[in-house]
């Protein structure tokens with residue numbers, strides 16, 4: 001491919017990527033990476049910027065990973081705009097973009113899948129049963145390709161960050177287990193909607209109504225900070241706020257323990273994750289907020 005952004009080196013193969021990294025390492029450079037599915041926005045740019053503050057070599061991968069989409073999901077129509085992505089990555093400080101083909105990431109002879117237990121059967125995993133196998137498998141392969149010292153992820157995908165931390169902690173592969181995982185805050189639109197590549201699917205009415213998700217999270221957070229300790233009360237509050245939008249279908253709206261993403265009792269734990277997934281006009285949106293329960 002012709003590279004229109006001379007400051008950014010484009011690598012399409014793992015071999016090229018390894019050659020670039022070997023050269024960087026020979027001059028003492030550390031490597032930061034930001035795995036993405038492209039159609040970059042300010043959320044991705046915030047990760048790239050922090051990576052560029054900490055590492056002289058920053059590689060952004062752009063790969064719409066087919067194995068993390070279910071059969072009825074939006075793999076085919078997932079938004080793509082490579083030219084714009086290159087611009088955003090370059091302006092945010094990326095030195096390299098890794099743009100592998102599906103064949104490069106999943107050569108015919110490779111059929112192995114990584115399954116992370118425990119954390120993957122709730123929330124997103126319950127709604128999208130094969131999703132996290134696809135995520136864990138592709139992230140391991142991306143780490144093997146980009147050999148990063150540090151990889152950056154967004155809290156927007158909270159459950160994904162926990163799966164990746166567990167992947168790194170349990171991996172026997174050097175490239176995977178030596179990667180430091182850094183999670184950065186969710187970047188939002190002015191009205192609170194979490195930035196997402198999928199927001200492009202929202203029409204004007206959907207876009208207006210989508211703020212109900214952030215509003216529900218904020219109200220629940222405020223109640224917890226004010227002293228509410230009942231899970232049932234907090235979940236009811238979020239559901240009532242979401243149900244104000246007739247067209248919004250709730251997938252889940254829960255208050256759970258922030259590490260396990262589970263909760264068996266009605267009493268909220270010290271570290272709470274408020275997690276919502278909802279459909280609006282055919283688009284599935286997810287968001288979350290971490291809240292510390294007051295101790296007194």
Ligand code: AMP
Pocket residue numbers: 035036037038042043044046047152153154155156157184185186187188194195196197
């Ligand atoms: P994606 O391209 O959607 O797979 O996202 C790539 C990375 O960007 C993931 O680590 C996401 O969590 C992160 N990300 C996506 N949206 C946001 C956001 N609004 N704020 C911060 N990080 C984000």
